[in-house]
Amino acid sequence: xxxxxxxxxxxxxxxxxxxxxxxxxxxxxxxxxxxxxxxxxxxxxxxxxxxxxxxxxxxxxxxxxxxxxxxxxxxxxxxxxxxxxxxxxxxxxxxxxxxxxxxxxxxxxxxxxxxxxxxxxxxxxxxxxxxxxxxxxxxxxxxxxxxxxxxxxxxxxxxxxxxxxxxxxxxxxxxxxxxxxxxxxxxxxxxxxxxxxxxxxxxxxxxxxxxxxxxxxxxxxxxxxxxxxxxxxxxxxxxxxxxxxxxxxxxxxxxxxxxxxxxxxxxxxxxxxxxxxxxxxx
Amino acid sequence: xxxxxxxxxxxxxxxxxxxxxxxxxxxxxxxxxxxxxxxxxxxxxxxxxxxxxxxxxxxxxxxxxxxxxxxxxxxxxxxxxxxxxxxxxxxxxxxxxxxxxxxxxxxxxxxxxxxxxxxxxxxxxxxxxxxxxxxxxxxxxxxxxxxxxxxxxxxxxxxxxxxxxxxxxxxxxxxxxxxxxxxxxxxxxxxxxxxxxxxxxxxxxxxxxxxxxxxxxxxxxxxxxxxxxxxxxxxxxxxxxxxxxxxxxxxxxxxxxxxxxxxxxxxxxxxxxxxxxxxxxxxxxxxxxxxxxxxxxxxxxxxxxxxxxx
Numbered sequence: 179x180x181x182x183x184x185x186x187x188x189x190x191x192x193x194x195x196x197x198x199x200x201x202x203x204x205x206x207x208x209x210x211x212x213x214x215x216x217x218x219x220x221x222x223x224x225x226x227x228x229x230x231x232x233x234x235x236x237x238x239x240x241x242x243x244x245x246x247x248x249x250x251x252x253x254x255x256x257x258x259x260x261x262x263x264x265x266x267x268x269x270x271x272x273x274x275x276x277x278x279x280x281x282x283x284x285x286x287x288x289x290x291x292x293x294x295x296x297x298x299x300x301x302x303x304x305x306x307x308x309x310x311x312x313x314x315x316x317x318x319x320x321x322x323x324x325x326x327x328x329x330x331x332x333x334x335x336x337x338x339x340x341x342x343x344x345x346x347x348x349x350x351x352x353x354x355x356x357x358x359x360x361x362x363x364x365x366x367x368x369x370x371x372x373x374x375x376x377x378x379x380x381x382x383x384x385x386x387x388x389x390x391x392x393x394x395x396x397x398x399x400x401x402x403x404x405x406x407x408x409x410x411x412x413x414x415x416x417x418x419x420x421x422x423x424x425x426x427x428x429x430x431x432x433x434x435x436x437x438x439x440x441x442x443x444x445x446x447x448x449x450x451x452x453x454x455x456x457x458x459x460x
Numbered sequence: 461x462x463x464x465x466x467x468x469x470x471x472x473x474x475x476x477x478x479x480x481x482x483x484x485x486x487x488x489x490x491x492x493x494x495x496x497x498x499x500x501x502x503x504x505x506x507x508x509x510x511x512x513x514x515x516x517x518x519x520x521x522x523x524x525x526x527x528x529x530x531x532x533x534x535x536x537x538x539x540x541x542x543x544x545x546x547x548x549x550x551x552x553x554x555x556x557x558x559x560x561x562x563x564x565x566x567x568x569x570x571x572x573x574x575x576x577x578x579x580x581x582x583x584x585x586x587x588x589x590x591x592x593x594x595x596x597x598x599x600x601x602x603x604x605x606x607x608x609x610x611x612x613x614x615x616x617x618x619x620x621x622x623x624x625x626x627x628x629x630x631x632x633x634x635x636x637x638x639x640x641x642x643x644x645x646x647x648x649x650x651x652x653x654x655x656x657x658x659x660x661x662x663x664x665x666x667x668x669x670x671x672x673x674x675x676x677x678x679x680x681x682x683x684x685x686x687x688x689x690x691x692x693x694x695x696x697x698x699x700x701x702x703x704x705x706x707x708x709x710x711x712x713x714x715x716x717x718x719x720x721x722x723x724x725x726x727x728x729x730x731x732x733x734x735x736x737x738x739x740x741x742x743x744x745x746x747x748x749x750x751x752x753x754x755x756x757x758x759x760x761x762x763x764x765x766x767x768x769x770x
Contacts, residue, residue: 188576191574191576194570194573194574195574195576195577197570198567198570198571198577198581201567201585202581202584202585205584205585205587205588205642205646206584206587207603208596208599208600208603208642209587209591209596209599211599211602211603211610212595212596212598212599212602215602223608224608225608226607226608226609226613227613228610228613228614228617267498270494271494271495271498272495274491274492274494274495275491275492275494275495275496277491278487278488278491278492279492282484282485282487282488282491283481283484283485283488284481284484284485284488284489285485286489287488290492290496293499293504297499297503297504298756299752299753299756300503300507300749301700301704301748301749301752303704303706303725303728303745303748304506304507304510304745304748304749305502305503305506305507305509305510306506306510306732306745307506307509307510307513307732307738307741307742307745308505308506308509308510308513309502309506310732310733311520311738312506314520327502328502329502330498330502331495331498331499331502331503333499333503336495361483361484361487361491362487365491386589386590389592390590390591390592390593390594390707392593392594392706392707392710392711393706393707393725393729396710396729396733397729397733408592408594408595409592409593409594409595409707412592412594412595412598412711413594413710413711416598416711424602424608427598427602428598428599428602430595430598431592431594431595431596431598431599432595434592434594434595435591435592435595435596438590438591438592439587439590439591441590442583442586442587442590443583446579446582446583446586447579449586449590450582450586450650453589453590453647453650454647454650454651454654
């Protein structure tokens with residue numbers, strides 16, 4: 179709270195560190211218990227003790243049950259496929275559009291940008307009903323396409339890339355034109371390679387959002403399909419397989435949480451930058 | 461948060477500019493075409509359609525539909541389920557927003573207050589943002605389990621009989637709110653950290669010269685006024701995020717017990733996709749959209765007014 183006093187002694191810093199550690203521990207409790215219970219046999223779970231360390235390990239029982247009864251690997255793969263599919267389209271649509279809105283002069287630019295701003299007001303839940311009806315009529319439900327298509331357009335990505343490209347010097351593009359590069363080569367050879375910082379930030383934001391999304395997969399995929407994303411997978415396992423088997427349930431929860439959390443711990447700075455930079459306008 | 465407006469004056473002679481201009485326009489439309497098509501198909505038309513459907517009695521599988529004007533909205537007003545749902549959502553927003561905004565600010569100040577452990581603590585509190593909420597909700601379900609959960613075990617050990625957190629209609633919204641705060645506070649913390657770093661250091665030195673000595677008064681004279689725009693921004697996006705509460709309800713309570721945890725999006729989901737009453741569900745969507753839009757416009761207006769503070 180006191181800037182400039184960053185170099186104070188450890189002793190003076192101790193109260194601050196103690197409070198933060200205590201709160202931090204409180205925040206980590208769900209993770210700690212999740213992993214702890216996933217290692218415990220059922221009788222220990224039901225004993226309602228507050229001990230975190232299992233007396234006997236039930237790793238193979240709990241995790242084994244998850245692997246035996248649900249295609250958890252398939253769910254994780256589905257998550258990866260859906261996230262990758264969404265991201266590829268989002269970038270392919272938003273990057274060129276963002277560049278055009280930022281750097282090219284054409285009639286209608288302001289109108290298009292007004293639509294982008296309008297789109298920013300609409301939460302992703304709003305178009306769900308008509309999309310569902312249209313997908314049901316055309317038989318697209320229960321496919322990867324149904325999971326991916328509604329998210330292929332991100333007005334937010336267009337907005338972000340537009341802001342990013344506006345900060346890019348015009349001389350770069352002018353010089354390329356002087357060298358005789360066409361508009362298409364300019365995009366492909368100058369704009370795309372220069373957009374990496376914004377693209378990475380957006381990619382992290384997008385993957386986190388769609389890996390964790392439950393709302394749309396719940397609508398687009400029904401029955402015990404092979405198309406479940408990780409979030410859906412956990413729901414299926416909860417309701418159908420493991421009602422009160424908390425050990426197995428926590429094992430499933432741990433397995434589906436690990437990929438993103440691991441990625442976050444490996445590239446913490448990028449994650450925080452990406453999610454906040456993009457989340458700022460979202 | 462502000463626009464980086466660069467002057468993009470292209471100094472070219474008139475005929476040349478004309479030729480370049482036409483090529484540029486064609487390129488621009490080609491480059492924006494995929495985005496425009498996807499925008500129209502996936503966002504614009506469905507959004508207009510949802511508003512239209514809200515004025516009909518459409519049910520999935522029905523052969524006909526009628527325009528029934530405002531009847532769906534009139535029914536919403538009468539529907540005790542919807543009124544409960546609206547009230548619960550308002551409760552959730554009213555509890556989680558202040559708690560996670562103030563909590564986020566407090567954490568940011570505490571982390572910024574010293575050099576040690578910055579990266580570590582930032583990561584710890586940010587972790588919920590990247591975690592699969594469905595999975596974490598399951599962990600919370602265990603923690604808040606009335607008989608075997610560690611929370612009530614702890615309470616029992618100090619002689620308190622804990623509530624049936626998620627299973628009783630008196631406590632369920634509070635319990636969901638606790639989880640909501642846990643989920644959101646780290647995100648707000650990071651936004652406040654960014655806001656704090658943007659405050660010029662010499663302002664603190666100047667305040668010191670002017671006799672502002674304690675950390676407390678330094679906060680109220682320098683930090684708080686300069687964080688104004690950040691706070692306003694964090695406040696609105698937290699409200700909108702809270703308004704969208706769905707995952708934890710769908711995972712933990714399905715709106716129960718006895719509708720005590722029905723929230724807007726969950727009611728919209730069950731009406732539309734369990735009972736297939738599309739018209740009614742669309743009306744709920746329209747209410748939801750209206751609230752979100754009002755909040756966003758309010759924020760934009762306030763920020764426009766306050767942005768010239770310095």
